Structures are given as structure tokens and as C-alpha cells.
Amino acid sequence: MNKKLSGKLCLFTSIIILLSFLSFVSGCTKKYKVTFIVDDETYKTIEVKKGDIVEEVKAPTKDNHYFKGWFDENNVFDFSTSIQKDYHLVARYDTFCDVDGHSWIAADCTHPKTCEICGETDGIALGHMWEEATSSTSKTCTRCGKTEGDPLPEVESIEANYTKEEIYIGDTLQFIPTIYPVGAIQDVTYSLKLEDGALATIDENGLFEALHEGKVYITICSVDNTYVACVVEVLILHPLIEDGGYDVFNIMTSYGTDASTDIEINYHTFNTVTEVEYTLASDVTFTNVTTITGSGYYFTEGTDIVESTFIPRNVIRVSIKGLEPDTEYIYRINLGNDTYSEVYRFKTAKDDGSDSAFIMMADIHYYYKTNEDGSYESHGSEISEGIMQKMIEMNPNVGFVATAGDIIDVGGSAKTWDVFFKESNSLKFLPRVGVAGNHEYYIRGTGQSDGRYQKAHYATVNNGPSTQLGLSAYFVYNDILFITVDNEKSEGRNEMLVWLEEVLSTVEYRYSFVMMHTPVYYENSESGNKDRDEVLLGIFEKYCVDLVIAGHYHGDRYRPDYYEGADSSDAGLGVNYMTLSFGGVKSRSDSNLATGYLVETHEGTITIKRVNELGAIVSTRTIVSKRNKPVTTETxxxxxxxxxxxxxxxxxxxxxxxxxxxxxxxxxxxxxxxxxxxxxxxxxxxxxxxxxxxxxxxxxxxxxxxxxxxxxxxxxxxxxxxxxxLGPDIHLEATNITSTTADLVFEAADVSLTYTIKDYVIYVNGEMIDIISYLDDSFTPITSYKLSSLVANSNYHIKLVARNYRGVVMYEVETDFKTLE
Structure with a gap:
């Protein structure tokens, strides 16, 4: 092997040996992560060498729980385990309740049933039980007391909302009241007051059902504020009699609001087909007639136990308008079968302010006597007709007769009314106006009911207060304002007073007469009678009424120029009060004859002649009207x-x-x-x-x-x-003034007010900032107050308002100051 190759092999072998060593060393130092988790969040992480063990971490404590251990999935981790991988150990707890049982807190509006130890819940929250808001409280949960929103506006008024004021038996009437302001609670209650034999029902939804004729007062009352209510009058009518026969009776003529153009005719009948035909007095053959059909209502005594019964009949009213002033007319009534009543006549008033004349009578007391054969006739009160005739002979221009009550002895006596109409010949040619006396109210004996017997027989124009329609009224005769006021009952009095002032203040007139039955001013030292109605006296003085006329006491009394409780020496102040003597046979004697009164106006002067049954003028009184004098202009x-x-x-x-x-x-x-x-x-x-x-x-x-x-x-x-x-001067002032504060100091009020004043309301620059008690805890008046959070170099206006224990303002004190820079 050559050297070159041998060197390469040695290098390769060395690399292999080096890599093996590095791999060995690396394997010996590998680490793993052990993560401890509490409530799904990492509590702690520990790195552990491969093969080592991890030390157990102390778990956090939890109220009402004990620690069960660190779990590797579903098994408790054995901390002697050699770590050969990453671990996620989860802390698990159990509650003491698992051993001892839960301690439950009952569910409420916003929380379910809950264990107070472990917090475990069972079921759902109950939810709020809301009680709707009122004017004094917000919407409130009756279970937990939680509130929502603000209190509702206070109820101020109620509008009844209904379609008619008269309905027949068997009909229904729906009331849909509206409470104002609109945001206030709309809930109402209904109650009924039944009069004149009426029967009716009304349900909680305001559905009214008429069951028997009569008058019903429906009171609609706010549930939220029972002091706010409205009262509605509904008249339940019996259907008119349609075919009870052809007859008309009890005919009376009176004036409408304007006596120069308006006439009212009232009569009784048994059918619905009668008509009034009228024409000029010169048209004696009724050739050019105008025909008018009236409206009416069914009438009988109902449930009243009367002195003599009223055959069921229809009461018909005809209102004629647009007549010519100072013109004589005639009329007759078609009975329904083209036969006619007697001819009646009337003359409209002048409208030029010239002289006028009329007759006044009182306490005639028509009543009947029964003959042996069962028939009945007048007891003699028709003597009044003779007195009227003598006054007409004195002044043929007499325009009407005004009667001050007790013309009938018992209002609830059909026979008495019969003899009155039979004997009162003047009704055929003189319009009649009058008020009810206490005897017209009598239904039998001296028991009182109401004025419906008077209303059914008189032709009083319906322009009076709604509570006294047909009883109180007014008309203008030439330049005379003549007002009749029913003062026999207190019901409806407040509305009558408002109406009376409205008439006196808005109607144009030169002379003013007010007639009633019971005197508002009467003093008789002999009999001990003493009547004073301070409210009516005040109204009559306020408008300088020329003459206030009454009856009742059967004796002539006259108090001229009476003002503020004494005789007036000022020619421009004072009211004349006259109580009329009787005009019939009741109270009559040979030395005390029946009398009437002839009233004449002439160029601002009123002359009143008292005339007896013999035609002799007993007395003459002269009143100079205080009104309509020359005016001095002024800037x-x-x-x-x-x-x-x-x-x-x-x-x-x-x-x-x-x-x-x-x-x-x-x-x-x-x-x-x-x-x-x-x-x-x-x-x-x-x-x-x-x-x-x-x-x-x-x-x-x-x-x-x-x-x-x-x-x-x-x-x-x-x-x-x-x-x-008039409030006490408590010398309010600001002291110790800085740029942001000031002290208000003031004196205690008069000692007599110590337990009258409840608190002071404090206003700063027109804004209320506080309410402080007048007395401190030791019942000593508080005399200072600290103002803070003021703005430097600014002007301030302070007002203290004292209130009593009814919350009524008594007095106010004020001061001004300026803060420092």
C-alpha cells in the first residue's frame, strides 16, 4: 500500500472515531422539560437531564380545596420516575365538600344556587321580579331591591274620553281615560255615585252599562295618586213614550240667553210627534208659521216616594233663536194629530237700552185641596195672578215674571203642579223665569231630594254651570243682566261660583240682578234669623251688582248700599239686598196681605214698587245704578x-x-x-x-x-x-373668603319660628347645591355653612330659602361676594 493511500485511510478512521465520541458525549448530556400546570396555566417548568428524576413542586393552595397530586394524564405522577421525555403534570384538587358535603347558598336574582365552600353551582339564577315604577319609586325588584331607571312623572290630571253624556237604559258607554303627563302611570279605578233611582255598572276596563234611568257620577281616580281624579256625569234615560196619547200640558215659556232673539218653550206630552208652530202675533190664523220639533226625556218620580205620583210622560224642550227684537209672537203646539193646544204669546225684549219693566214674586206656595168627590183644586194661591194683573195695569210694558222660589209647596206633588199650571193664566202671555226654593226640592213632607221637579216644569235656558243645568242660568233682557242662582244645595257650588264670576265679568249690561231663594244676606232681630254667605257677598261686591233678590222668609226686607259688612257712604260702592215677601195665601192674614214687586228701569235708575193684592203700592224703593258713569281718560x-x-x-x-x-x-x-x-x-x-x-x-x-x-x-x-x-332678616353674609372657599354666616330666626322652620335650601348662582336642617342634633339653630370648590376671582350670588315642615317656602335671604385671585 502506498503511503498516500495509507494516509487517507488513517484520516477517515480518525473522523469516524471523533464522531462516535461526540455522539456518546451528546447522549450523556440530553435534557427534558417537566411542566407543572395549575388551572390550565403554566405554573412552573423544570429542565431535567435524561435519566434523572424531577423534584416535586409544592402546589399552590386553594380555598376550600385540598391537593390530590400532580397528574400525568389520568395517573398520579411518580416522582421517582427516570425522566426519558417531556412531561405536562397537572395539579388536581378536590373540595372538602366531596367529603363533608356542600354548604349551599340559595339562588337569588342574579346567581344560581351556590356552595359557599367550593363555589359549585346548581341550576340557574331566579331572575328579577320587577315591580313597575311609580311617581315616587323607580322600577324595583321585589326580591333583591335592585332599581332601574327613574321614577315616573307625577300624575297631574285625567281626561275621561267618552262619546256621550246621555244614554238609554240597556246601552253601554266605554271610557278610555288618558293620564297626563303621558309618561305617568295610566292605571285608574272607577266608582259610581247613583242618583234619582239610577242603576248602572262599570267594570275595571271602563265599560259602563246603564240599567235604570237616573243620574250617575263616574269618578275616575289615578291609582298612583288618589288625589287626582275626574268626575263625569252621565244621564241614563228611559226611552221616550211614543204612543201614549195626543195631549200637551204644563206649558211654560221663558227666555234664552239673549231675550231679544231667543225663546225657550217647555211642555209635557205622551208621544214623540208634537211640534211647535210659531208666527207673528198679527198672523192669528197661523198662515205663515215656522215649525220646530223639540227634544226631550222620559219623566216620572222614579224611586222617589212622592206626595202625589207623576204619570209617566215626556218632557219636551223647544229652543227658538233668531227672532226679531221687540216683537210680539204667538205659538201653538200640534198635539201630534193635527189638533192644537191653546195659543200662547210672548214678546221679545228690546235691544236699544230704553226703559224696561218686569215683575218679581216669591213664596206663592201653590198647593191643592181635595174635594168630597175626589177632585182637587188650588187652595187659593192663585191670588198671586190677581196681583200680577194689577201690576200689568200699572205698567203694560211688563216683559216677564221672575219668581224667587217656593212657588210650589211640594215639588214632588204632581197635583200641585197641575193646579199651578191650571191657575197661572199669566203663563200664556208672559215668559217666566225662576229659581227652585226649598219647597220645590221637597218630594213629600220636608224631605229634600234635588231640583229635577223644578227642571221638568220650568223652561230655564241651559247655559248655567254643568252641575246645575236647568236650575242656575242667565239671560240678557235689553240692557239688564238677569241671573238665577240655585243656592239650595252645596253640590256643584264651586263650579257655580266660577260660572257666576264668568258671567258677571264677560257679559255686557247696564243693570245687574241676581235672584236666588235663600238670602245671602238677611238679618232680622225679631225672628233671630241671620244669613250670611261671605263668598257670594264678596262676588256681588266685586262686580257691583245692582240688586240681589231672595225669598224664603215670607217677609219684606231691604238693605241698600251694603259693602264690606257696613253701610257704604261712597256712592260708587255697595250692593242692594232685597228679600221678597210672600205672594200667595200661605202666611196671609187680613193685616198682612200678599204682595208682588213691579221693577222698572229708566236712564240708570231702578224703581221697585211693592204692590199688594188690593192694587195698593205699599212701598217704593229707588236704586241708582252705580255703573256706566262717564269715564276720565288717563295715560x-x-x-x-x-x-x-x-x-x-x-x-x-x-x-x-x-x-x-x-x-x-x-x-x-x-x-x-x-x-x-x-x-x-x-x-x-x-x-x-x-x-x-x-x-x-x-x-x-x-x-x-x-x-x-x-x-x-x-x-x-x-x-x-x-x-x-316679612321674613326675618338673618343677616346672611360671606366671610373668610379665599380663592376656592367661603364661609356663610347668618343669625337664627325669631325664637317663635324654632319649630316652624324645617330647613334651608342653599342656591349658588341659581343652582341648588344643598339642603341643611334648621336645627342641629341638639335642637340649636344652625348659623353657618362652608362653601368649597369655588373658582378663583369669580362672582357668586347666594340664596337661602327657608321652608316649613310642609315643604312650603317661608322666606328668602340673599348675598353676593367674589372669591380671591
Whole structure:
């Protein structure tokens, strides 16, 4: 072998030997990774030489669990094992509950049933049990108390939403109320008040069913706020009698709202085919008639136990409009078979402001007596007709008769009404207006029901308050405003008062008369009777009513120019009150004859002649109307400057004073108090003597801010304010002022207010920042407050508002300051 080849072989062999050695050395030093895993995350990794063992790692502890070991797949790892590969060892734990059992916490709204030891769950969460939000609470879970959203708006009003106010027996009426504001709770309850024998039902969904005729008041009340409700009146009607015979009776004529153009006719019948035919009085043959069909309702005494029963009948009302003023008309009623009633006549009022005349009567007390043969007749009260005739002879231009109640002795007596219509010949040619007295309310004896017997027999125009339709009303006769007010029952009084003021303030007139039965002012030292209705007295004085007429006491009484509890010496102030004497045989004697009253107006003067049954004038009274005097013009600027206010501590009043030139230049002044909003009133100026508005019940220690709006006769307005500071001056000021803080200091209020003031509301620059109690825990008044987080070099306006324990604002104090730079 040559040397060259031998050298190559030696080199190859050396390489082989070297590689084998390196392979041996490498095999001896190989390492593997052992990874320890806890809760699916790497806890620790250790590298181990091949063939070595791995040291056990201490597992982390877990609450309520014990460590079972490190597992290689499903087997506990043996740490004496020679490591020949990579390992993933997983820590496994068991709970103590596996040995001792679970300690379960019951499921709640958001968590399932859960072991408090190991956290294991069973089932699902219960979910919330929501109670819907109200105006005082948010939507709330009744199980856990969790809330969602804000409370709903407070209920302010309810609109009933229904389609008709009169329905027949057997019909239904659906109410779909709306609660305002719209976001408020819409749930309502329904309740019924049944009158006049009515029977009805209403279900929880507002479905009303009429079962028997009468009047029903449905009260719809908010569930969320039971103080908010609306009341709806529904009249359940019996179907009209259609074929009970051809007859008309109990015919009465009255005036509509405008007596120069409107007439009301009321009558009873037994069918539905009657018609009124009217024409000019000169058309005695009824050649050029106008025919009009009325509307009506079924009438009987219903469930009332009356003195004498009413045969079921239809009460028909015909309203005629568009007549000519100062014109005489005639009418008759077609009975339904082309036969006719007697001819009635009436004359419309003038509308030119010239002289007028009418008759007043009261307490005639028609009643009947029964003859031996069973027939009945009037007991003598038709003497009133003779008195009326004598007054007509004195003044043939008498336009109508006004009666102040108790014309009928018992309203619930059909026979009494029969004799009244039979004997009252004046009904055939003079329109009749009147109010119900207590006797018209009587159904038998002295038991009272309501005015439906009066309503069924009188032709009162339906322009009164909704609660007294057919009982209270008004009409304008030439330049006379004549108002009839039913004051026999308190029901509907508030609405009547609002209506009364509306009429007196909006209707144009020269003379004003208000008639009722029971006097609002009556003093009789002999009998001891003393009546005073302060609210009505105040309204009559406010609008300077010329004459307030009443009856009831069967005696003549007259109190002229009565104002604020005394006789007025001012020719522009004062109301005249007259109580009429009786006009029939009840209370009559040879020395105390029945009388009536003839009223005449002439150029601003009212003359009242009391005439007895012999035709003698017993007395004459003259009233000079205080209204419609010449107007002195004045500039608006001077009128505005004339307004001033004066506080009277002794009388607890605040008097706003005005110029006497407000008369004729200012229609009214509206006054509202804006701190509490509890005073809203107004004053009108019917004469130049109306120069003040007295605001009563002014509370000491309370502040008042009045907004005063002048409404001029040309329709323009001007607003001004007056402030009355009666609250204590607690000397509020800011001290220790820095760039970011300030101390408010103030004095305690009068000691008499210690337990009246509840808290102070603190406002900074118009924004409420806090409410602090007036007294601290030791019942000592708090007199300081710390302001912080202020802005440097800034102006601040501070207001403290004192409130009482009803949450009503009492007074306000204010101060200003500026923070340092």
C-alpha cells in the first residue's frame, strides 16, 4: 500500500472515531422539560437531564380545596420516575365538600344556587321580579331591591274620553281615560255615585252599562295618586213614550240667553210627534208659521216616594233663536194629530237700552185641596195672578215674571203642579223665569231630594254651570243682566261660583240682578234669623251688582248700599239686598196681605214698587245704578305709576291701591303670588270707587312676591311686580373668603319660628347645591355653612330659602361676594 493511500485511510478512521465520541458525549448530556400546570396555566417548568428524576413542586393552595397530586394524564405522577421525555403534570384538587358535603347558598336574582365552600353551582339564577315604577319609586325588584331607571312623572290630571253624556237604559258607554303627563302611570279605578233611582255598572276596563234611568257620577281616580281624579256625569234615560196619547200640558215659556232673539218653550206630552208652530202675533190664523220639533226625556218620580205620583210622560224642550227684537209672537203646539193646544204669546225684549219693566214674586206656595168627590183644586194661591194683573195695569210694558222660589209647596206633588199650571193664566202671555226654593226640592213632607221637579216644569235656558243645568242660568233682557242662582244645595257650588264670576265679568249690561231663594244676606232681630254667605257677598261686591233678590222668609226686607259688612257712604260702592215677601195665601192674614214687586228701569235708575193684592203700592224703593258713569281718560304710564301696596300687620292684609281712573281705562288687574303660588286673584273696576284690592291672610314671617298684570280696555297688558319682605332678616353674609372657599354666616330666626322652620335650601348662582336642617342634633339653630370648590376671582350670588315642615317656602335671604385671585 502506498503511503498516500495509507494516509487517507488513517484520516477517515480518525473522523469516524471523533464522531462516535461526540455522539456518546451528546447522549450523556440530553435534557427534558417537566411542566407543572395549575388551572390550565403554566405554573412552573423544570429542565431535567435524561435519566434523572424531577423534584416535586409544592402546589399552590386553594380555598376550600385540598391537593390530590400532580397528574400525568389520568395517573398520579411518580416522582421517582427516570425522566426519558417531556412531561405536562397537572395539579388536581378536590373540595372538602366531596367529603363533608356542600354548604349551599340559595339562588337569588342574579346567581344560581351556590356552595359557599367550593363555589359549585346548581341550576340557574331566579331572575328579577320587577315591580313597575311609580311617581315616587323607580322600577324595583321585589326580591333583591335592585332599581332601574327613574321614577315616573307625577300624575297631574285625567281626561275621561267618552262619546256621550246621555244614554238609554240597556246601552253601554266605554271610557278610555288618558293620564297626563303621558309618561305617568295610566292605571285608574272607577266608582259610581247613583242618583234619582239610577242603576248602572262599570267594570275595571271602563265599560259602563246603564240599567235604570237616573243620574250617575263616574269618578275616575289615578291609582298612583288618589288625589287626582275626574268626575263625569252621565244621564241614563228611559226611552221616550211614543204612543201614549195626543195631549200637551204644563206649558211654560221663558227666555234664552239673549231675550231679544231667543225663546225657550217647555211642555209635557205622551208621544214623540208634537211640534211647535210659531208666527207673528198679527198672523192669528197661523198662515205663515215656522215649525220646530223639540227634544226631550222620559219623566216620572222614579224611586222617589212622592206626595202625589207623576204619570209617566215626556218632557219636551223647544229652543227658538233668531227672532226679531221687540216683537210680539204667538205659538201653538200640534198635539201630534193635527189638533192644537191653546195659543200662547210672548214678546221679545228690546235691544236699544230704553226703559224696561218686569215683575218679581216669591213664596206663592201653590198647593191643592181635595174635594168630597175626589177632585182637587188650588187652595187659593192663585191670588198671586190677581196681583200680577194689577201690576200689568200699572205698567203694560211688563216683559216677564221672575219668581224667587217656593212657588210650589211640594215639588214632588204632581197635583200641585197641575193646579199651578191650571191657575197661572199669566203663563200664556208672559215668559217666566225662576229659581227652585226649598219647597220645590221637597218630594213629600220636608224631605229634600234635588231640583229635577223644578227642571221638568220650568223652561230655564241651559247655559248655567254643568252641575246645575236647568236650575242656575242667565239671560240678557235689553240692557239688564238677569241671573238665577240655585243656592239650595252645596253640590256643584264651586263650579257655580266660577260660572257666576264668568258671567258677571264677560257679559255686557247696564243693570245687574241676581235672584236666588235663600238670602245671602238677611238679618232680622225679631225672628233671630241671620244669613250670611261671605263668598257670594264678596262676588256681588266685586262686580257691583245692582240688586240681589231672595225669598224664603215670607217677609219684606231691604238693605241698600251694603259693602264690606257696613253701610257704604261712597256712592260708587255697595250692593242692594232685597228679600221678597210672600205672594200667595200661605202666611196671609187680613193685616198682612200678599204682595208682588213691579221693577222698572229708566236712564240708570231702578224703581221697585211693592204692590199688594188690593192694587195698593205699599212701598217704593229707588236704586241708582252705580255703573256706566262717564269715564276720565288717563295715560297708561300714569295708571301704572299709581299702583302701590301697603301691608297692614294688625289685619294681616296687603292692600294694592289703584287710581280712580282705572275705571273705564283698565278692564281688570290680575295678581298672583309667585313664591308659593297660593294666591291668584283679580280685581275689576265697575265704578271709579274701586281703587283697591285687599289680599287677606298674609302670614307674618313669610315673604311675598306679587306679579301684577294690568289688562287695559284696549286689550294690551303691562306687568309689574311688588315684593313684601316679612321674613326675618338673618343677616346672611360671606366671610373668610379665599380663592376656592367661603364661609356663610347668618343669625337664627325669631325664637317663635324654632319649630316652624324645617330647613334651608342653599342656591349658588341659581343652582341648588344643598339642603341643611334648621336645627342641629341638639335642637340649636344652625348659623353657618362652608362653601368649597369655588373658582378663583369669580362672582357668586347666594340664596337661602327657608321652608316649613310642609315643604312650603317661608322666606328668602340673599348675598353676593367674589372669591380671591
Amino acid at each position: 297708561k304710564e300714569n295708571l301704572i305709576q299709581a299702583v302701590n301696596g301697603v301691608y297692614n300687620e294688625e289685619n294681616h292684609t296687603y292692600v294694592l291701591n289703584f287710581s280712580d281712573k282705572f275705571y273705564g281705562n283698565v278692564k281688570e288687574v290680575k295678581v298672583s303670588e309667585t313664591i308659593r303660588g297660593q294666591i291668584n286673584t283679580n280685581v275689576v273696576f265697575p265704578t271709579s270707587s274701586y281703587t283697591k284690592l285687599v289680599i287677606k291672610n298674609i302670614d307674618k314671617f313669610y315673604d311675598y312676591h306679587f306679579k301684577i298684570t294690568l289688562v287695559f280696555t284696549d286689550g294690551t297688558t303691562h306687568e309689574l311686580t311688588k315684593t313684601l319682605k
